[in-house]
Amino acid sequence: MSLLYADDECLNKPINHTRLNMHAVELFQPRAIAQATHIIKPLLVSADIPIEAGELSLFSTHPQTINLITPNQQLITIHRYNNGLSPMGMVLKSSDFDDLLTFLLDGEIPLYQLPTGELQIGLYLISLATHVCQLTLKSHSLINKSDIASLLKQINQPTGLFGELSNNLSGEYPPQLEMLCSTMNNLMNGIADDITPFIGLGPGLTPSFDDIIVGMLAVISGDHRFTTQMRQLKLAFEPLPLDLLTTKVSVSFLTYALQGKFSLLVQQVIKSFEKHNYRHSSIKNLVNYGHTSGSDLLLGIWLGIDRFVLRD
Structure with missing residues (x-):
């Protein structure tokens, strides 16, 4: 077998x-x-x-x-x-x-x-x-931003809160996503901010914003340039009552993501991007994961690339 x-x-x-x-x-x-x-x-x-x-x-x-x-x-x-x-x-x-x-x-x-x-x-x-x-993700950031954007613009699957994924690749994001990126950036740089309004926000067994955050972390946490920022982010999350803010399943994924550990499917997508393999089956599989979780994870991956790893 x-x-x-x-x-x-x-x-x-x-x-x-x-x-x-x-x-x-x-x-x-x-x-x-x-x-x-x-x-x-x-x-x-x-x-x-x-x-x-x-x-x-x-x-x-x-x-x-x-x-x-x-x-x-x-x-x-x-x-x-x-x-x-x-x-x-x-x-x-x-x-x-x-x-x-x-x-x-x-x-x-x-x-x-x-x-x-x-x-x-x-x-x-x-x-x-x-x-x-072993599900600890180590990314080498050998990715082509424009190629990934071109790929994601072809995906018309709906996200949980922001319409089709393809409509969220322009770099001009809905205010809630802009606020999330700003909050994440503050926390990663040791600046006090409140991320709790985003935790548990949106539909699904793993709410949309939780999936987006996990997707962002999948890009950021494996990049050695963000080691210090990830340490700051983990410190910011430690006192949060995640069990009171979101679902039990989502708590698990968020907790592991903060440790740099992600589902095998997410890892395969990141690795396929690094190898410039945009026809890898994992991409289609992630798109079809859950009702909107796959699209939300991909949106988070894109935000991680666009606003952090390869920020213009």
């Missing part, structure tokens, strides 16, 4: 166990875990998937994803094959995903994460002994 998700260079880093609370490991004694009879081996797992021994909760189910949540409110996302990989996720074969989803929807199922990081979902045990993908 061929894996279509990552280049070999992405598959070398072990899973990050730093989030594992060793005290919790010592005390973790599940009330009653039945002996697993079905072992599922993911096709791919993020190196930074949360590992927190204890009882999990089922947060949400969708045709392409299953979201679990740890006692410390960290999200673990199980993806169906060919639907990307998030920094908090793993990818299952479609048949395994369907079996698991059907099992979860049949009734109340005991859910646990073991000290090893493995997931036990009723009689199913999801192993982590598989390909591990």
